[in-house]
Amino acid sequence: MFTFFLIVQTLVAAALVAVILMQRSEGGGLGMGGSPSGLMSARGAADFLTRATSILGGLFVILSIVLAGLAALERAPMRIDPAAVAPAQTPAGRTTPLGTPGQAPATDPLTGAARQAPPAAAPAPAPSNGAVPIAQ
Template structure:
């Protein structure tokens, strides 16, 4: 389930990036097509379509993000790494290791 939502999330992300890049900016930097759509849509019509598409994709992105966060939080057996750390004072201190005895070479 989580993998399916993740794939949909990535597709929405790519579509959102594409729609944002196609929109005409204030300075006209990355705008493609502007008012030269051949009479199919006016400049105002294409701007409204792109704005609506961006809003819908943003809402879908937000929803899939929430769904992924909820699915990650209910992972079942997955626990936090802090659950493995013992509480202070519950573990006995380790006994000090005995110092290593010096070894004498056999030939001397």
């Protein structure tokens, strides 16, 4: 679906560029020479090109919004079902689901390796009065 809208967006953008370049600007630009004996008069061609530009411009904006919405839906974050997570054994032999506060599981559920103990507490901070602490 995203690819389809992306191709339509590209075609609309190319048509929009072509229609804009065909319009007569103040200096003549790349506009078509309008002869009254042609298929459309100069006035009729200007009205048609102005109307086509506004329609293609609106279509371009709408397709841009649709593509942004589709891209956001396709890249939605994955959610983990808590019921699918296996319970882990605590040191006391009781089973608790992962992620509950308290004791951490003894092994990593992904690798099965034993977990390391948390690092020791950091030393006390230096006094705030500017004094240098004595080495212990």
